[in-house]
Amino acid sequence: MDKNKKNDKTSISHAKDEKAQPTELRQDLVTGDWVVIATGRARRPEDFASSKREVIEENPEKPCFFCYPEETEQEKDSLIYRLADGDWSLRVFPNKFPAFARGRSVKHKEEGPYFSMDGAGYHELVVTRDHRKQIAEMNILEVAEIVDAYQERYIELMNKKSVNFIEIFHNHGKEAGASISHPHSQIMAIPVISPYVQLELDGAERYHKNNKHCVYCTMIEWEAEHKKRIVFENDDFIAFCPFSSRAAFEVWVLPKKHKPYFERTADKEKLALAEALQVAVRKIYAALEDPAYNFYIHTAPCDGKDYPHFHWHIEILPRTANWAGFELSTGIEISTIQPEVAAEYLRKID
Amino acid sequence: MDKNKKNDKTSISHAKDEKAQPTELRQDLVTGDWVVIATGRARRPEDFASSKREVIEENPEKPCFFCYPEETEQEKDSLIYRLADGDWSLRVFPNKFPAFARGRSVKHKEEGPYFSMDGAGYHELVVTRDHRKQIAEMNILEVAEIVDAYQERYIELMNKKSVNFIEIFHNHGKEAGASISHPHSQIMAIPVISPYVQLELDGAERYHKNNKHCVYCTMIEWEAEHKKRIVFENDDFIAFCPFSSRAAFEVWVLPKKHKPYFERTADKEKLALAEALQVAVRKIYAALEDPAYNFYIHTAPCDGKDYPHFHWHIEILPRTANWAGFELSTGIEISTIQPEVAAEYLRKID
Numbered sequence: 001m002d003k004n005k006k007n008d009k010t011s012i013s014h015a016k017d018e019k020a021q022p023t024e025l026r027q028d029l030v031t032g033d034w035v036v037i038a039t040g041r042a043r044r045p046e047d048f049a050s051s052k053r054e055v056i057e058e059n060p061e062k063p064c065f066f067c068y069p070e071e072t073e074q075e076k077d078s079l080i081y082r083l084a085d086g087d088w089s090l091r092v093f094p095n096k097f098p099a100f101a102r103g104r105s106v107k108h109k110e111e112g113p114y115f116s117m118d119g120a121g122y123h124e125l126v127v128t129r130d131h132r133k134q135i136a137e138m139n140i141l142e143v144a145e146i147v148d149a150y151q152e153r154y155i156e157l158m159n160k161k162s163v164n165f166i167e168i169f170h171n172h173g174k175e176a177g178a179s180i181s182h183p184h185s186q187i188m189a190i191p192v193i194s195p196y197v198q199l200e201l202d203g204a205e206r207y208h209k210n211n212k213h214c215v216y217c218t219m220i221e222w223e224a225e226h227k228k229r230i231v232f233e234n235d236d237f238i239a240f241c242p243f244s245s246r247a248a249f250e251v252w253v254l255p256k257k258h259k260p261y262f263e264r265t266a267d268k269e270k271l272a273l274a275e276a277l278q279v280a281v282r283k284i285y286a287a288l289e290d291p292a293y294n295f296y297i298h299t300a301p302c303d304g305k306d307y308p309h310f311h312w313h314i315e316i317l318p319r320t321a322n323w324a325g326f327e328l329s330t331g332i333e334i335s336t337i338q339p340e341v342a343a344e345y346l347r348k349i350d
Numbered sequence: 351m352d353k354n355k356k357n358d359k360t361s362i363s364h365a366k367d368e369k370a371q372p373t374e375l376r377q378d379l380v381t382g383d384w385v386v387i388a389t390g391r392a393r394r395p396e397d398f399a400s401s402k403r404e405v406i407e408e409n410p411e412k413p414c415f416f417c418y419p420e421e422t423e424q425e426k427d428s429l430i431y432r433l434a435d436g437d438w439s440l441r442v443f444p445n446k447f448p449a450f451a452r453g454r455s456v457k458h459k460e461e462g463p464y465f466s467m468d469g470a471g472y473h474e475l476v477v478t479r480d481h482r483k484q485i486a487e488m489n490i491l492e493v494a495e496i497v498d499a500y501q502e503r504y505i506e507l508m509n510k511k512s513v514n515f516i517e518i519f520h521n522h523g524k525e526a527g528a529s530i531s532h533p534h535s536q537i538m539a540i541p542v543i544s545p546y547v548q549l550e551l552d553g554a555e556r557y558h559k560n561n562k563h564c565v566y567c568t569m570i571e572w573e574a575e576h577k578k579r580i581v582f583e584n585d586d587f588i589a590f591c592p593f594s595s596r597a598a599f600e601v602w603v604l605p606k607k608h609k610p611y612f613e614r615t616a617d618k619e620k621l622a623l624a625e626a627l628q629v630a631v632r633k634i635y636a637a638l639e640d641p642a643y644n645f646y647i648h649t650a651p652c653d654g655k656d657y658p659h660f661h662w663h664i665e666i667l668p669r670t671a672n673w674a675g676f677e678l679s680t681g682i683e684i685s686t687i688q689p690e691v692a693a694e695y696l697r698k699i700d
Contacts, residue, residue, distance in 0.1 A: 023449055023469030025542060033545045036469055038449045099373055099388045099676070099684050112572045114593045119373030119386055169675030177674020186676070192375060194680035195383045222462045243464045296679035317678060324527020325519030325536070326449070328667060329646035330544035334449050 026244040030203035030215050035244045036334040043336050045287065045345035048248055048320055053173030053292035056181040066127045066182035069093060078124060078156070079149055089129050090145050092153055092187070098123030099188060106162045106191045120162045122189040124153060131182050134172060135278060136285035144274035146185065147265075150297070154263045157189040158302035165193045165301045168262075173292025175319045193301045200298060201310055208309040214258050216311030219243075224256075229343040231283060236269045237276035241339035241346070248320040248337040249288060249346070251280045254313040262299035262312040277314060283346045284318050292319040376594040380553035380565050385594045386684040393686050395637065395695035398598055398670055403523030403642035406531040416477045416532035419443060428474060428506070429499060439479050440495050442503055442537070448473030449538060456512045456541045470512045472539040474503060481532050484522060485628060486635035494624035496535065497615075500647070504613045507539040508652035515543045515651045518612075523642025525669045543651045550648060551660055558659040564608050566661030569593070574606075579693040581633060586619045587626035591689035591696070598670040598687040599638060599696070601630045604663040612649035612662040627664060633696045634668050642669040 023038040058064070065072045069091065079092035094102065100121030107118045126149050128142070135143060150168050157163055170185040171178040178184075193201075207215035223229055223240045231251055232239040239253045253276045255269070265273060277295075284293060295316040300307035327333050373388040408414070415422045419441065429442035444452065450471030457468045476499050478492070485493060500518050507513055520535040521528040528534075543551075557565035573579055573590045581589040581601055589603045603626045605619070615623060627645075634643060645666040650657035677683050 023451060024466050025469050025540075026464070026466040029463055029465075031545075034542050036449050038469065099386050101373060111593070112576070113379055113568050114376070114572075115379075116374050116376040119375050119388065167676060167680055169679050171675045175672070177672050188676060190375075190682075192384050192682075194682060195381075196679065196681040218463050222464075226462070243461070294675035294678055296675050298679065315679070322525070322527050325521045325644035325646050326517060326538060328644055329519050329546065329648065329665070330517050331546040332540075332542075332544060 028203075028242075028244040029219060030207070031199045032203065033199075033244075034332045035246050036332060037245075037338055038334050038336055039338060043248075045337065045341055048337065049287065049289050051288040051291040051318070051320060053290060053319075054175055056174050056178060058181060064131055064182050065180060066125075066184060067131050069127070079152060081145060081149065087129070089142075090127065090149055092124050092126050092149055095123040095125055095186070100190050117191065120191055122157050122160065122163070122187070124157075124187040126150065126153070126185040126187065128183050134183050134285075135170070136282045136290075138278060140271060140274045140278055143278040144270050147270055147274050147277070150185070150187070151263055151265060151270075153187050157187070158263065160189065162191045163189040164303035165190050165197070166299075167194060167296060169294060169296035171294055173319065175292035176294045178292075193303065194298075197298050197301070201300070201307060204307075204309045204311065214309060214311050216254060216313065217258050220254060220256060228340045231343050231346045232276060232279045234272045234275055236272035239276050239280040241343040243339060245335050245339040245342070246321075246333035247317055248335055249284055249318045249342045250335075250339070251284065251316045251346070252313050253277055253280055253316070254311065258311055260300045260307045260310040260312060262297050263302075280316055280346075283349045284316065286349045287346055288318055288320065293317060294319070378553075378592075378594040379569060380557070381549045382553065383549075383594075384682045385596050386682060387595075387688055388684050388686055389688060393598075395687065395691055398687065399637065399639050401638040401641040401668070401670060403640060403669075404525055406524050406528060408531060414481055414532050415530060416475075416534060417481050419477070429502060431495060431499070437479070439492075440477065440499055442474050442476050442499055445473040445475055445536070450540050467541065470541055472507050472510065472513070472537070474507075474537040476500065476503070476535040476537065478533050484533050484635075485520070486632045486640075488628060490621060490624050490628055493628040494620050497620055497624050497627070500535070500537070501613055501615060501620075503537050507537070508613065510539065512541045513539040514653035515540050515547070516649070517544060517646060519644060519646035521644055523669065525642035526644045528642075543653065544648075547648050547651070551650070551657060554657075554659045554661065564659055564661050566604060566663065567608050570604055570606060578690045581693050581696045582626055582629045584622045584625055586622035589626050589630040591693040593689060595685050595689040595692070596671075596683035597667055598685055599634055599668045599692045600685075600689070601634065601666045601696070602663050603627055603630055603666070604661065608661055610650040610657045610660040610662060612647050613652075630666055630696075633699045634666065636699045637696055638668055638670065643667060644669070 023036055025034050025036055027034055075094040077091050077093045080088050081090040083089050100119045100123045102122055106120045109116045154166055157166055166189045168187050204215050220238055229240045238256050239251055242252050295314055297314050299312035300310045373386055376385050413421055425444040427441050427443045430438050431440040433439050450469045450473050452472055456470045459466045504516055516539045518537050554565050570588055579590045588606055589601055592602050645664055647664050649662035650660045
C-alpha cells in the first residue's frame, strides 16, 4: 500500500487552491468520547480508493502453516469442520506463542504500588481452507461457517476457569497487523474485561438509567428511520457507518433486536449475520480496493454477571488512517470523511 | 522502515527452537487499564534495533514549507524567536488546514439522539530552523527553546474563548504520522477535554482519595528508590519506562515535585526539562537506530477548574508496535519486552 495515500489526519497540506473547511466534533453516544470530522482537504469517497493493503511476503520454499497445520507442527485442533470428501473446510487450533497461555492459574503479583497477574487464558486461531480467499470473496455459507466456529469456541471457552472476557477479531492485511497472509481470525479468552468494552458497558448502563432504553437500540432505530448512514440491512441485522466514526469507512454490524450476548445468536439468525458481515466487508473491499482492515466482536463479558443493557455488535475498522500523536495522546480520532458520505458511497456498491 | 522488523504482537511465530514463555498482565496504576507483557519470542533489546523510520519523500524542486514559511504562503507567525544575526531559530504559525479552526464560536448541534459541535479552537505548528536536525541531535539549549515555545503558546491559548484543553505533541517519522520531514511539533487548543487525560484525572483523583497521595508521585518515589525502570534523572525531572508500558521502549518524563500544570514550569526548571526530554529521545534514537516516535504532554485542562491531584508529564511512544485487532478492540496493548529490560538497555546508552 502506498502510504502517501493514507489519510494523514494531523498532517499539513498546502496546495494553493485548497480551502480550509469547518471541522466538527462528534460525540460517541455510548462512551461520551469525541471524534473530529475534518473534511478540510475536500476528500471525496473516490479519493480513498487505491488503499490496497501491503502484501505479506511468503517464502515459496516453505509450506504455509495454515494450509498444512499437521506438517508444520501446529497445536492440536480444538475444532475442525470437514467437507463430505474428508478434507477440512475450517479449523481452530491454539496459537503456539499465545499472548494468553493455557492452563495457568491467575496468580496475582504485587510490586510496591503496582499490580500484575499471569497472562492466563486461551489464544486460538480460526483458519479457513483456501489460502487466498478472503472474506470479501467468500459466499454467505462460508462466512456462516466462520460465525459458527466463533460461537462454538466462545461457548466452550466462556466457562473455563480464569476466563472473564472473550475477544474475537480478524486482522486482514499487513497494516492491520496480520503476519501470515492465509486468512484467519483469532480468539483470545482472558481474565480481565476489555477496558474499551467496559466503557461501552458503563455508557449503555448510564444511557439506560437516563432514558429507559438501550443506547444501541436508539441508534439502530434512528439509523433505520433516517437511512443516511445505513450500508446494508436484512431482517435481523443492520450495518451502518457510526455517527462518530473514528476512521473513514468504519462500519458497525448489529443485531436489530436487543441482544447483549453474541454467543446466544440463534441458528436461524446466523445466515443473516453472515450476510450482513460479508456484504459490509465486501463493500469496503470494493470501495477501497482491497484495503487492510480489522473487525472485532464487542459482546458482554462472561464473568458470571448479567449485562442486560448491553447490545453486542461487530466493528469493522478499515486502516484508512494512521493514528498519530494527537490521537494517541487524546483518544480523539480525526476522520477525514463524513460517515454520511462514506455510507452513501458504500450503499451504491453492488 | 522494514515492517517485518516491527513488533507484531498478535502474530504467529513458528520457529521450532522457540518456546512459548509465560506472559504477564500488568495494570496501569493510574487508569486501571491493562497491558500484556509477552516476551514469548524471547526478544532481546538488541532485536529492536534497525527500527529506522521510513523516509518521507521530498520534492527537490519545491522549497520546504517550513524552511521558507513566507515564500510558501504559510499563515502569519504567532511566535518567532530570532538569533542575534536576524535569522529565525524557531517559529510558530497556524496550520493552514487546521483540525480545529480559529475564530469560531462553539455551536452545539443535535441530530436526533446524537450530539456534535463545531471544531472550534487553534491548531499551530512549532517549527525549528534546521531542516534535518531532529531533537535527538539537538543540544539542550535548542530543546529548551522548543519547551519555551510550547509554554509561551500554551499560556496565550489557554485563556482563549472556547479553549478547555491544550494538546502539545510531536510526530517524528512517517509511521508516527509526520507528513513533512522538517522537524516540527503541533499544538491543538480544543473545546473538549481529552478522553485519555480524563481517565488519568479520574484515576489520580481516585488514588488520592484512597491513599492521600498523588499516584504519579507514588510511582516516581518507587522508581527512584528501586531504579530498575529508570532511564535518566536530574534534580528536577525523572525519566522511566512505565511499569505498564504499552509499547517496547516507551518512556515517561515527569517533574519530580508534584505539579499539575505544565504551563507553570519555572524558568529555572526548564533546562532540566529540556535535558530529560532530550536525553530520553536521544537514548531511544540510539537504541532503536532512529525510529519513528510520538511524544506528547499530558497536563491538566485549562477549563477554569482546579486539578490539584494531577501531575503533568510527557509520554514518549516509539512506534515499535503495530496495534492490531486485539489492541484496537480491547484497549489492552501487547508489548514484547519487559520495561525493566528496556530501561536497563537505555540506561547503558551514553
